[in-house]
Amino acid sequence: MTKADIVANIAEKTGVEKIAVQATVEAFMGEIKDALEGGDNVYLRGFGSFIIKERAEKTGRNISKNTTIIIPAHNIPSFKPAKTFVEGVKNKVKVS
DSSP: OOHHHHHHHHHHHHOOOHHHHHHHHHHHHHHHHHHHHTTOOEEETTTEEEEEEEEOOEEEEETTTTEEEEEOOEEEEEEEEOHHHHHHHHHHOOOO
16 A cells, blocks of 8 residues: 555545645654654554664674674664554454
């Protein structure tokens, strides 16, 4: 599912114009991005949490040059789904 699919589905279900729905979805994603860039986590009850994970410094290898490099500590965004969300997916999704 793409962002365009999400916008189309919401517009169809709510009767709101696609342009307005797209602006809302873009604003929602922008707010989450801004919060994470500002160091804040975002918690959406019943859906999940957008959190910042800290990665420790580690040693990596460049196999083609046979050298080691130091990968510095850094932060990455992550999504942790709510328990109800996970259970819903487990019970409804059929793996083929």
